[in-house]
Amino acid sequence: xxxxxxxxxxxxxxxxxxxxxxxxxxxxxxxxxxxxxxxxxxxxxxxxxxxxxxxxxxxxxxxxxxxxxxxxxxxxxxxxxxxxxxxxxxxxxxxxxxxxxxxxxxxxxxxxxxxxxxxxxxxxxxxxxxxxxxxxxxxxxxxxxxxxxxxxxxxxxxxxxxxxxxxxxxxxxxxxxxxxxxxxxxxx
Amino acid sequence: xxxxxxxxxxxxxxxxxxxxxxxxxxxxxxxxxxxxxxxxxxxxxxxxxxxxxxxxxxxxxxxxxxxxxxxxxxxxxxxxxxxxxxxxxxxxxxxxxxxxxxxxxxxxxxxxxxxxxxxxxxxxxxxxxxxxxxxxxxxxxxxxxxxxxxxxxxxxxxxxxxxxxxxxxxxxxxxxxxxxxxxxxxxxxxxxxxxxxxxxxxxxxxxxxxxxxxxxxxxxxxxxxxxxxxxxxxxxxxxxxxxxxxxxxxxxxxxxxxxxxxxxxxxxxxxxxxxxxxxxxxxxxxxxxxxxxxxxxxxxxxxxxxxxxxxxxxxxxxxxxxxxxxxxxxxxxx
Numbered sequence: 001x002x003x004x005x006x007x008x009x010x011x012x013x014x015x016x017x018x019x020x021x022x023x024x025x026x027x028x029x030x031x032x033x034x035x036x037x038x039x040x041x042x043x044x045x046x047x048x049x050x051x052x053x054x055x056x057x058x059x060x061x062x063x064x065x066x067x068x069x070x071x072x073x074x075x076x077x078x079x080x081x082x083x084x085x086x087x088x089x090x091x092x093x094x095x096x097x098x099x100x101x102x103x104x105x106x107x108x109x110x111x112x113x114x115x116x117x118x119x120x121x122x123x124x125x126x127x128x129x130x131x132x133x134x135x136x137x138x139x140x141x142x143x144x145x146x147x148x149x150x151x152x153x154x155x156x157x158x159x160x161x162x163x164x165x166x167x168x169x170x171x172x173x174x175x176x177x178x179x180x181x182x183x184x185x186x187x188x
Numbered sequence: 189x190x191x192x193x194x195x196x197x198x199x200x201x202x203x204x205x206x207x208x209x210x211x212x213x214x215x216x217x218x219x220x221x222x223x224x225x226x227x228x229x230x231x232x233x234x235x236x237x238x239x240x241x242x243x244x245x246x247x248x249x250x251x252x253x254x255x256x257x258x259x260x261x262x263x264x265x266x267x268x269x270x271x272x273x274x275x276x277x278x279x280x281x282x283x284x285x286x287x288x289x290x291x292x293x294x295x296x297x298x299x300x301x302x303x304x305x306x307x308x309x310x311x312x313x314x315x316x317x318x319x320x321x322x323x324x325x326x327x328x329x330x331x332x333x334x335x336x337x338x339x340x341x342x343x344x345x346x347x348x349x350x351x352x353x354x355x356x357x358x359x360x361x362x363x364x365x366x367x368x369x370x371x372x373x374x375x376x377x378x379x380x381x382x383x384x385x386x387x388x389x390x391x392x393x394x395x396x397x398x399x400x401x402x403x404x405x406x407x408x409x410x411x412x413x414x415x416x417x418x419x420x421x422x423x424x425x426x427x428x429x430x431x432x433x434x435x436x437x438x439x440x441x442x443x444x445x446x447x448x449x450x451x452x453x454x455x456x457x458x459x460x461x462x463x464x465x466x467x468x469x470x471x472x473x474x475x476x477x478x479x480x481x482x483x484x485x486x487x488x489x490x491x492x493x494x495x496x497x498x499x500x501x502x503x504x505x506x507x508x509x510x511x512x513x514x515x516x517x518x519x520x521x522x
Contacts, residue, residue: 032221179206
């Protein structure tokens with residue numbers, strides 16, 4: 001069966017749950033890049049990212065029988081990715097887990113809100129992209145994750161909160177903090 | 189357009205996006221998982237779906253057509269076989285009657301190798317079988333030399349008889365399933381037992397070679413003759429009052445198991461030995477009737493009945509049924 005672009009992720013996943021392997025192909029095609037980049041930016045090693053990436057999708061495959069639509073599929077998928085990433089951090093280093101701890105709202109006050117500052121058009125897109133990637137890598141994991149979930153998963157603050165298992169306010173502050181830092185970095 | 193845009197999902201001020209950051213990110217985010225990883229994951233996903241047990245209804249649906257075809261084939265073959273067997277059985281019966289008539293005319297001295305008629309009911313058969321002790325090879329070896337020699341002679345005679353019957357085109361006598369290894373030493377009681385036990389097991393005369401060993405169905409089994417019942421009573425009495433008498437109680441070594449195949453037993457009236465004195469008149473009658481056609485037998489039996497010699501007539505009738513199992517009986521003798 002061929003799946004159109006209008007078919008939602010949830011419908012595809014339900015079809016796959018009911019035994020349609022073609023639905024999984026469509027679903028994988030839609031989200032493989034986002035999940036891979038999310039993991040790659042978080043762990044920064046391609047080999048590790050590939051291992052985690054495979055684990056995430058295999059977890060999805062194994063858990064398909066119990067799948068029910070309780071949230072957006074992307075939230076469900078990135079929740080799996082987030083959990084796998086946390087497991088990886090716990091296994092290999094405590095530092096990252098520590099950095100996932102809450103960022104106080106007071107930190108937000110220290111970051112100037114420069115959203116009204118005009119963009120620097122002198123930098124071409126490629127250089128801007130390279131610079132942005134450097135800045136993203138410098139972000140704390142929690143903030144970086146919030147930003148990546150927004151960019152790769154197209155998630156709202158609520159969905160980021162669901163995927164990462166934190167409150168909406170926490171997710172919001174993480175995201176805002178990340179964006180402020182990135183904007184600052186891009187201005188430099 | 190301002191650098192900050194709402195995502196339109198109503199998520200509030202925290203959901204703002206920076207278009208410049210978005211563009212920059214899109215420009216630099218082109219990494220994709222390697223192709224081998226794609227292939228591995230997709231294959232695993234398909235395997236998982238394939239390995240999943242399907243619903244019972246789906247499985248039944250898949251088997252519906254093959255099962256239907258198999259059922260039709262089995263039914264057709266069964267019906268065809270039944271029809272052919274029933275038709276063949278009728279033909280066979282009439283052929284057998286003709287054959288007997290011809291044999292009686294052309295070869296009156298030919299030994300009647302008729303099988304045991306299927307007269308014994310299942311209960312009598314079971315009792316008879318239960319009374320037959322199983323004879324091991326050791327028991328057979330322990331027979332007296334004379335017994336062994338006579339058994340061998342009987343086997344040889346049986347083989348010669350079979351060979352001559354085959355040469356003459358007559359139906360082959362079938363191996364007697366429950367035949368004893370040394371039939372010469374049997375007592376009449378034992379002979380009656382074995383006739384009752386083995387008669388229901390074999391059906392050979394007038395049948396084709398391939399069907400000779402077909403089991404006798406209950407429908408083919410006729411009511412028990414009185415001879416079998418009498419034989420059982422005699423056997424019981426002999427066992428009770430013999431108290432170790434070898435002549436009264438059948439020797440275990442001389443008896444083959446009912447299941448043991450062996451040469452076909454001769455008619456009990458053709459045997460000699462102790463305990464056969466009471467059958468002397470019948471034996472004489474048998475000698476007289478042996479070369480005769482079945483019709484003569486029936487006439488003699490009816491004559492005996494008219495004379496009031498019921499026991500002899502019954503014995504003779506039982507022997508007649510043994511020799512000519514397919515010959516129709518007059519209503520008075522049925």
